[in-house]
Amino acid sequence: MKTQNEIIEQGYKALVDSLGVVDAIRFIQHFSPGEVNYTEEHYQWLKQKSLNDVFQDIEQLGKDNLDQYQKVIE
Template identity: 40%
Template structure:
């Protein structure tokens, strides 16, 4: 156990999540945290408002651009956009 001191909020968050992940594993950690994350608002309504000004082609292009920046590969090697089953 570490010596008691004044941790920053970021340190507390990191150490807490690490302790949960070490103890429960990643899936258990998420299940534990979901008990306290109730959210608020109407996700579907909010999502529609955010996306209403974009076409599916624009959204797909944005995803491709973000993946290239992050070094992620597309779903399949033939250049298609849909995940292979």
């Protein structure tokens, strides 16, 4: 059985071998958490919006991002 570190190393190697260094880094950054306190940020953001505004934003985001992954794949 492999250790967690061995699996992580093998995964990074597979990404770099498959995507190249730059695109592997871009892929990892997509899933890496940032340094932001999201809970605090969302509370401040939600204070300024009505529930209806939030629903409209979510609906629009879905329309705007229908092909977001297609662009990366092509």
